Amino acid sequence: MMRVIFALAVLILGSTAGEIAITHGMKATGEPARLRPLALLQFLGRAVRNGWFWAGVPLMALSFYSLLALLSWEPISLVIPASALSYVVGTLGARYVLGEQVSAARWAGVVLVCAGVALVAAG
């Protein structure tokens, strides 16, 4: 039981921290001048030279290995609904780490999505 809770925490916190680092890196990179292949390649080149991007990748990899471990212990119909909590954790991170404004409507949407994903994944 303890190892499941620990792995879930690593899964949720790892993916959230990783995605927040990548978001921060992408905001620093700035948007592509236009949505054409060449401009997107240049954009990608700028993005991979950003340290925050490379801080995010190992965190997401860690989260992925934690998911694999969880799936080897518990059924998928338990693991994915539990991981839906990451929608709420991610929104908290967006609000307090990235400084995004999360309106009441956005919070309500996030809670509905979280509950919905949990129900869909439970089958």
Next chain:
Amino acid sequence: MASERRLRIKTLVMVLAMVVCANAGDLLLKRGMSQIGAVQLTASGLAQAFRLTVASGTIWVAILFLSGFMLSYMTVLSWADYSYVMPAGAFGYALLTLLAVVFLHESVSPRRWVGVVLICAGVLLVGQTKPRTTAVTSEALA
């Protein structure tokens, strides 16, 4: 206000590209791996699985779609809020259920339908909010 509308449209297009690429990639990866069969967790089993995966066209197309997902995800996060993109991307779960019903004729439990309705309502609510609430650093340069 025209730029506000443009921002909303390009964000929606990118989120849609994300969802389509992620779903297509996952489905193709699953198909490719089931063609290969269960992987034995021994040195020779893993080497065998590696040889089969790099030789599989299906796996390569899956990787192409998953790369497309990563690119569209990174692109949309360069201008839109994480707290906007993340819940909006959950639309993929609802879409996957609808595709399973229409094309695979799978039966779906009432509980799962309730989940689909909640996801759609939640995505619509998040979609109403402003895609970007933090300071713009790059648009002045563009």
